Amino acid sequence: MRTEFSANLQHYNTFGFAVKAAELCHLETENDIEIFASQLDPDTPWRVLGGGSNIVLRDDLPGKTAIMALQGKKILEATDSTVLIEAAAGESWHDFVSWTLEQNCPGLENLALIPGTVGAAPIQNIGAYGLEIKDVFHSLKAYDRHTQSWRTLFAKDCHFAYRHSIFKEEPQRYLVASVTFALQKPWQVNLAYADVLQRFKDLPAQDIKPRMIFDAICEIRRSKLPDPQVLGNAGSFFHNPVVDEKTYLQLKERFPQLVAYANPKGWKLAAGWLIDQCAYKDYRRGQVGVYEKQALVLVHYGEGTGQELIQLAQEIQAAVQEKFGVTLSIEPSILP
Ligand SMILES: Cc1cc2nc3c(=O)[nH]c(=O)nc-3n(C[C@H](O)[C@H](O)[C@H](O)COP(=O)(O)OP(=O)(O)OC[C@H]3O[C@@H](n4cnc5c(N)ncnc54)[C@H](O)[C@@H]3O)c2cc1C
Known part of the structure; x- marks a missing residue:
C-alpha cells in the first residue's frame, strides 16, 4: 500500500x-x-x-x-436476457460506461459523463437522464468493518432511493471494492428525459443506437454543467426537495411558475428554480459562487476555501427557507 x-x-x-x-x-x-x-x-x-x-x-x-484505486473490468456472464459486468471500485465511471459500449453491452449510456469512480456510484445511487444505478445494479463486493470480512451486497441489501443507499445510512462501515451490473438484453432505448427525447423524436426507434444516446447525453451535459477541469464544482450541490401535496398546492398558488414534478412521495421541487428565485444564479463572492447557467451548481474559482463555499451554501439555504419555507439539503459529503 x-x-x-x-x-x-x-x-x-x-x-x-x-x-x-x-x-x-x-x-x-x-x-x-x-x-x-x-x-x-x-x-x-x-x-x-x-x-x-x-x-x-x-x-x-x-x-x-x-x-x-483498484482497477479492472470484465464481462462475467452473458445469457440471452442479461449481461453481468464487473468493474473495480477505482475505475473511472465515464470510461467504464464508454468501455461497455465498445464491448457491445449497452444499458449504462444514460449515465455517461458523470465524474467519479465505479465504487462511489452506488453510494448515492447516481442518477441522470431517466436512469439510476439501482436500475442496472446486480451486486457489489465490500469489506465490512463491523464483521471484518468481505461481503456481497445485492440490490435489496442496499436500500437504494433517490440519491440514497445503505452506505449513507451506515457511513464508514463498508469499503466497496467492485460493483457488478446486470444489463438487460435486448437493449431498449431510454428516452425518459425530455431533452434526449427531443433530439431523437424524428428517428424511428430501430435507428437509434446506444452510442448515439451516449454522445447526445455527453453533449447535453457539457452544455449545461461546468467542466471541473476548468471550473471547480461537484455537480448539483443541493437535493431537489420533496414536499407533500398540501405544501405543493400552497406554494403553487403563491408562485404559479413553480417548477415541480409529481413523485411517489409527493412533489419534487426543482431546487435550481428555488435558488434562482432568490437571485443567487451567477452570484459570486470572492473565490466561490453559483454557476451562471445553473443555480443548483456551486463553483470555486481557484483560490478559495471549502469553508467559504459552505458559508455561501448556508446563506442560500436560509434564503430559500425564508422565501419558500422549504429546506434544501446539501448533496456532497462535507469533510472533515
Ligand atoms: C460536473 C459534475 C456532474 C455530476 N453529475 C451527477 C449526476 O448527474 N448524477 C449524480 O448522481 N451525481 C452527479 N455528480 C456527483 C458525483 O459525480 C457522483 O456522486 C459520483 O458517484 C462521485 O464519485 P467519486 O468517485 O468522485 O466519489 P467521492 O466524491 O470521492 O466520494 C463520494 C462519497 O462516496 C464515498 N466513497 C467513494 N468511494 C467509495 C468506496 N469505494 N467505498 C465506500 N465509499 C466510497 C466517499 O467516502 C464519499 O462519502 C456530478 C459531479 C460533478 C462534478
Missing part, C-alpha cells in the same frame, strides 16, 4: 480545494483494503475517497484518507 504524508488533495477533489491529508493511502488491491481497515482504530478519524467529485474539503483531513 503506497502511503503519502501531508499530501495536497487539490487534484483529488473536483472543487480543487488545496487542503492536506495527514496520511494518504492509495488502495490498489483488495489486500490493501484489508491492511488499511486493519490499521483503523476508534481514535483515528478516517474516510475513503474515489474521484472526489461529491465532497467538499472544508479543511485539512486528520487521520487516514484512502484513495480507492
Whole structure:
C-alpha cells in the first residue's frame, strides 16, 4: 500500500480545494483494503475517497484518507436476457460506461459523463437522464468493518432511493471494492428525459443506437454543467426537495411558475428554480459562487476555501427557507 504524508488533495477533489491529508493511502488491491481497515482504530478519524467529485474539503483531513484505486473490468456472464459486468471500485465511471459500449453491452449510456469512480456510484445511487444505478445494479463486493470480512451486497441489501443507499445510512462501515451490473438484453432505448427525447423524436426507434444516446447525453451535459477541469464544482450541490401535496398546492398558488414534478412521495421541487428565485444564479463572492447557467451548481474559482463555499451554501439555504419555507439539503459529503 503506497502511503503519502501531508499530501495536497487539490487534484483529488473536483472543487480543487488545496487542503492536506495527514496520511494518504492509495488502495490498489483488495489486500490493501484489508491492511488499511486493519490499521483503523476508534481514535483515528478516517474516510475513503474515489474521484472526489461529491465532497467538499472544508479543511485539512486528520487521520487516514484512502484513495480507492483498484482497477479492472470484465464481462462475467452473458445469457440471452442479461449481461453481468464487473468493474473495480477505482475505475473511472465515464470510461467504464464508454468501455461497455465498445464491448457491445449497452444499458449504462444514460449515465455517461458523470465524474467519479465505479465504487462511489452506488453510494448515492447516481442518477441522470431517466436512469439510476439501482436500475442496472446486480451486486457489489465490500469489506465490512463491523464483521471484518468481505461481503456481497445485492440490490435489496442496499436500500437504494433517490440519491440514497445503505452506505449513507451506515457511513464508514463498508469499503466497496467492485460493483457488478446486470444489463438487460435486448437493449431498449431510454428516452425518459425530455431533452434526449427531443433530439431523437424524428428517428424511428430501430435507428437509434446506444452510442448515439451516449454522445447526445455527453453533449447535453457539457452544455449545461461546468467542466471541473476548468471550473471547480461537484455537480448539483443541493437535493431537489420533496414536499407533500398540501405544501405543493400552497406554494403553487403563491408562485404559479413553480417548477415541480409529481413523485411517489409527493412533489419534487426543482431546487435550481428555488435558488434562482432568490437571485443567487451567477452570484459570486470572492473565490466561490453559483454557476451562471445553473443555480443548483456551486463553483470555486481557484483560490478559495471549502469553508467559504459552505458559508455561501448556508446563506442560500436560509434564503430559500425564508422565501419558500422549504429546506434544501446539501448533496456532497462535507469533510472533515
Ligand atoms: C460536473 C459534475 C456532474 C455530476 N453529475 C451527477 C449526476 O448527474 N448524477 C449524480 O448522481 N451525481 C452527479 N455528480 C456527483 C458525483 O459525480 C457522483 O456522486 C459520483 O458517484 C462521485 O464519485 P467519486 O468517485 O468522485 O466519489 P467521492 O466524491 O470521492 O466520494 C463520494 C462519497 O462516496 C464515498 N466513497 C467513494 N468511494 C467509495 C468506496 N469505494 N467505498 C465506500 N465509499 C466510497 C466517499 O467516502 C464519499 O462519502 C456530478 C459531479 C460533478 C462534478
